[in-house]
Amino acid sequence: MSYKIPMGPYHPALEEPYKLDLICEGETVSDAKLHIGFNFRGIEHLAESRNYIQVIALMERVCGICSNIHTLTLCQAMEQLTGQTPPPRAQYIRVVVAELERLHSHVLWAGIAAKLMGFKTMFMTCFELREKVMDILQAISGNRVNYSMNRIGGVNRDIDDPLAVLAMVEQLEREMVRTVIPIFTTSTTARLRCAGIGVLSNRKAVSCGVVGPTARASGLPQDLRRAAPYAAYSEMEFDVPVQQDGDVRARLLVRALEIMESCKILRQALTKMPPGEISTGDAKIAFSAGTATSRVEAPRGEVMYSVSWKESSRNPSRVHVRTPTFVNMPAIRWMVIGARLADTPLIQASIDPCYSCTDR
Amino acid sequence: MTVLETIPQENLLEAIPEKLGITEPWVEKGGVHWLATGGLNVRTLAAAMNDCHARFITITAYQLPGEQGFRLEYHWDLNGKVLGFPFQLSGNSIESIFDLCEAVDWIEREIHEGFAVDFMGREYEPLLLRQGDTPGVNLREEAKK
Numbered sequence: 001m002s003y004k005i006p007m008g009p010y011h012p013a014l015e016e017p018y019k020l021d022l023i024c025e026g027e028t029v030s031d032a033k034l035h036i037g038f039n040f041r042g043i044e045h046l047a048e049s050r051n052y053i054q055v056i057a058l059m060e061r062v063c064g065i066c067s068n069i070h071t072l073t074l075c076q077a078m079e080q081l082t083g084q085t086p087p088p089r090a091q092y093i094r095v096v097v098a099e100l101e102r103l104h105s106h107v108l109w110a111g112i113a114a115k116l117m118g119f120k121t122m123f124m125t126c127f128e129l130r131e132k133v134m135d136i137l138q139a140i141s142g143n144r145v146n147y148s149m150n151r152i153g154g155v156n157r158d159i160d161d162p163l164a165v166l167a168m169v170e171q172l173e174r175e176m177v178r179t180v181i182p183i184f185t186t187s188t189t190a191r192l193r194c195a196g197i198g199v200l201s202n203r204k205a206v207s208c209g210v211v212g213p214t215a216r217a218s219g220l221p222q223d224l225r226r227a228a229p230y231a232a233y234s235e236m237e238f239d240v241p242v243q244q245d246g247d248v249r250a251r252l253l254v255r256a257l258e259i260m261e262s263c264k265i266l267r268q269a270l271t272k273m274p275p276g277e278i279s280t281g282d283a284k285i286a287f288s289a290g291t292a293t294s295r296v297e298a299p300r301g302e303v304m305y306s307v308s309w310k311e312s313s314r315n316p317s318r319v320h321v322r323t324p325t326f327v328n329m330p331a332i333r334w335m336v337i338g339a340r341l342a343d344t345p346l347i348q349a350s351i352d353p354c355y356s357c358t359d360r
Numbered sequence: 361m362t363v364l365e366t367i368p369q370e371n372l373l374e375a376i377p378e379k380l381g382i383t384e385p386w387v388e389k390g391g392v393h394w395l396a397t398g399g400l401n402v403r404t405l406a407a408a409m410n411d412c413h414a415r416f417i418t419i420t421a422y423q424l425p426g427e428q429g430f431r432l433e434y435h436w437d438l439n440g441k442v443l444g445f446p447f448q449l450s451g452n453s454i455e456s457i458f459d460l461c462e463a464v465d466w467i468e469r470e471i472h473e474g475f476a477v478d479f480m481g482r483e484y485e486p487l488l489l490r491q492g493d494t495p496g497v498n499l500r501e502e503a504k505k
Contacts (some may be wrong), residue, residue, distance in 0.1 A: 080390050209462075210464055293390055293444070304435070
């Protein structure tokens with residue numbers, strides 16, 4: 001006999017509100033339906049009533065974790081419409097903040113995953129490390145969540161002493177290498193709890209069009225930092241970790257390895273940061289009519305903005321945001337089919353879902 | 361094996377217009393390679409994108425002024441390039457490509473709920489954003505009221 005178990009929209013396993021209707025045969029999930037929209041905010045529509053300065057602050061609030069990525073993508077699109085090219089130092093600062101944000105996001109996710117595994121000690125360790133990443137972001141931007149770093153034509157704040165930031169990053173890296181990475185990659189608890197569950201096959205990953213670590217854990221080597229470099233990524237050397245198994249453990253490994261790659265990128269960006277201006281400094285910005293599109297590799301995968309402007313308008317006529325969770329989340333259905341009911345909280349968390357981004 | 365699948369990846373971009381029977385070339389603008397679709401059927405396009413192993417990204421919907429209808433811009437990623445295909449809708453309907461491209465599911469449902477555009481040949485239940493509410497309502501028009 002099959003029965004339906006609703007999970008959410010408010011549930012201890014969910015960080016934000018969405019709903020999974022799990023159809024079960026005994027303890028095994030035979031199908032699932034996903035429901036979103038519980039906190040849909042209509043931000044795209046709201047953006048049309050904001051001018052080119054206000055819209056940056058608005059879009060920064062699409063997501064509380066990758067807030068910087070949203071303003072970076074938006075500003076890159078608006079820079080195409082205004083013909084502005086940020087100076088090299090601004091491009092490096094954009095890389096530094098983007099990679100710190102990736103570290104922040106991945107460590108936060110690792111903590112939540114540890115909690116769902118029943119590994120509470122690891123949860124505490126990850127959240128302590130996350131605090132340190134946020135300390136670095138606060139040292140750079142003065143903020144811990146919405147950094148307000150990006151503007152049209154560059155960034156708002158300089159990194160006055162990159163080597164001091166580098167010292168903080170290296171200390172963080174040492175702690176990651178000592179604790180988080182070995183535990184997540186080699187511990188029996190993590191392996192037993194994650195291996196072989198929530199499998200998203202390579203074929204299904206292609207079919208669903210998943211992005212980011214979810215795609216890379218299913219054998220798809222896609223990363224916009226490599227395929228379509230933006231900011232100063234073309235000058236950075238790094239690897240794109242890919243795993244083939246497509247299970248929760250593969251997604252865990254990809255993120256653990258990406259933490260190391262982020263540290264590698266941060267080291268390069270902070271030591272090679274060129275001197276000079278941090279923005280074009282243009283006080284008067286003129287938009288040409290048309291549509292511009294920009295894409296960025298956020299911690300959860302590709303973010304795309306399409307921004308349209310009408311002649312002599314101060315407001316965008318359309319801002320469309322495609323967030324990574326919007327494409328990754330439907331794949332949860334295929335991950336939970338055949339899984340044990342008790343594994344579903346961890347499986348749904350393994351894509352690092354952001355409902356805030358999805359209900360934009 | 362279809363024709364596009366036999367073409368080397370580096371030559372695929374040039375081969376797509378010919379495969380689709382479009383004489384106009386790609387126009388690179390605003391970070392996107394645009395191809396004028398003319399009378400092209402969206403399902404033919406989706407099948408061609410599948411043949412190229414292009415990754416579907418999203419559809420951007422625009423409500424045009426007055427009675428002009430809607431414009432839908434379909435985007436795929438091909439080897440790191442964003443491809444854009446604009447479709448002008450004189451009314452409020454277009455064929456769904458959900459059966460050809462699974463990744464299109466949520467964005468078709470979202471546009472259906474946000475703009476009341478009907479993607480023909482698919483079911484919408486349950487609603488994505490407004491479970492239990494009336495389907496086919498243009499939320500933007502509702503917001504104006």
